[in-house]
Amino acid sequence: MDPDSVDSVDRVPHGSSDEPDVLDLSANINPRTPAGTRAVYGAAFEDARSYPNDGYPAYRDAAAGYVGCDPEAVVPTAGGLSAIRLAIGVTVAPGDRALVPYPSFGEYAREIELAGGRPEFVPYEELLERDPAGYAMAIVCTPNNPTGECPPPGDLRAFADRCAAAGTTLLADEAFLGFTDRESLAGREGVVVARSLTKLFGLPGLRAGFAVAEGNALDRLQRARPAWSLGGPAAAVGAHAMRDGGFVAETRRRLARERANLRAGLRDRGFDVTPSEAPFLLCDVGEPPAELLAALRRNGVVLRDATTFRGLDRHVRIAVRDREATDRLLSVLDEVR
Template identity: 80%
Template sequence: MDPDSVDGAGRVPHGSSDDPDVLDLSANINPRVPGGTRRAYRAAFEDARSYPNDAYPAFRAAAADYVGCDPEQIVPTAGGLAAIRLTIGVTVSPGDRVLVPAPSFGEYVREVELAGGEAVVVPHGELLDRDPAEYAMAIVCTPNNPTGECYPTAALRAFADRCEAAETTLLADEAFLGFTDRPSLAGRPGVVVARSLTKLFGLPGLRAGFVVADGVVGDRLRTARPAWSLGGPAAAVGAHAMRDSAFVEETRRRVERERAFLRSGLDTRGFDALPSDAPFVLCDVGESPADLLASCRERGVVLRDATTFRGLDSHVRIAVRDRDATERLFAVLDEVR
């Protein structure tokens, strides 16, 4: 992090509400957790009484099996954002240019600027067409947040090859990729993959994630990673969750089904609901969404104001949950529309 760049940085708005009396559709969190998660968490209590094994063998083995790479390539972090910050921190120097998509996760620009770099923001649909040789790093988010679509696999891999040839680090944020059947870029030369256990496993407060990398960047990540970068209980629960392949498969099928139901109902009610591969749907409401957001909030339903994403001015983002949650949303929309 560049100290001279911190003073001019701001915070980035995010979704989620801690109000237990509302239906929170602003954060894209699985409403279910893998079976046995509570038991695994309780069993890990004793791990919190001492420093964790800084090698994290069980967590790294589970993560490697989960994404399909070598355990030596896994660098544990306290969540996906910590993985992104660590990667940018060991790659971007003051003055470096970084290719960043928009609209997309706002923390990319913030982290690049905190490192003293210059975020060169381009439409996310055009990013793979850029020449990576002009940048120290390129960042992709797949599925993209908040638009929801994945980059085509062949095009993404071709871009990764061009980044490797240009010696440009490619940071692939795969926070939502587990909701899809798409292959990870984990283990691909020149690519750093950031993964989070927050969304798919319904554990945002656990703060568990990891980076996948090899080569020079991988060595830097392993050196720069803080000691005990992942708490013992988080490592134990994370390993338990990633081993539950049946839960992952069930979640994918359920989200696919419930997303189709959500989009159909939104279309029926006059919303322009974009196609999505993610556990959320971006909707163009055709006007400033402030009134809609406020009216829904008054009736106990919280949506994500997507106008805080660069380039969007009439959108809301809605999380895919279960059928009861979606039908409650529809009832509210029928009142306010």
């Protein structure tokens, strides 16, 4: 982090509401957790009474099986955002340029600016066509947040190869990739993968994630990683969750079904909805959404104001939950429009 840059960098808005009596569709969290998670968390209380094993062998082994890499390539972090910060921190120096997609997760540009770097914004659908030479880093988000779209796998791999040839680190944010059956970029030369467990496994407060890298990038991540970078209970629960392949498969099937149902309901009401492989839908409501969002909140439903994403001015992002949540949202939309 560059001390001279901190004062000029603002915080980034996010979804999520802590209001107990609303239907919160602003944060993209699985409404279910793997069987046995509560028991594992409770049993891990004793782990919290001492420092965790800084090698995290069980967690790294589970993560390696989850994404398909060597356990030694896994760098445990307190959530996907910590992996992103670590990757940018060991790569981007003051004055360096980085390719950043938009609309996409706002923390990329913030972390680059905190490092003293200069984000160069590129429409996400054009990013893979850019020449990465001369950039310290390029960032891809698959599926992209907030659009939910994934690039063609061949195009993504070809871009990763061009980044490696140019000496440009490719940071692949795969926070939502577990909701799809697409292959991770973990293990490719020159790529740092950032993964989050909190969304797929319904545990946003757990703060568990990891990075995956090879070669010099891995060595730098390991050197810079804080000691005890993941709490003992988070490591225990994370390892348990990542080993539950049945839960992941069931989640993907349910998500595909419920996402299609929600998209159909929104389109029946005249909204333009972006195709998505993620647990959310980007919806063009035809005008700045402030009044609609306020009306929905008055009726107990909270959506994500997507105009806080660069390049969007009349969009909302809607989390895909279950049939009951979809029915309630559509009912309230019918009331307030």
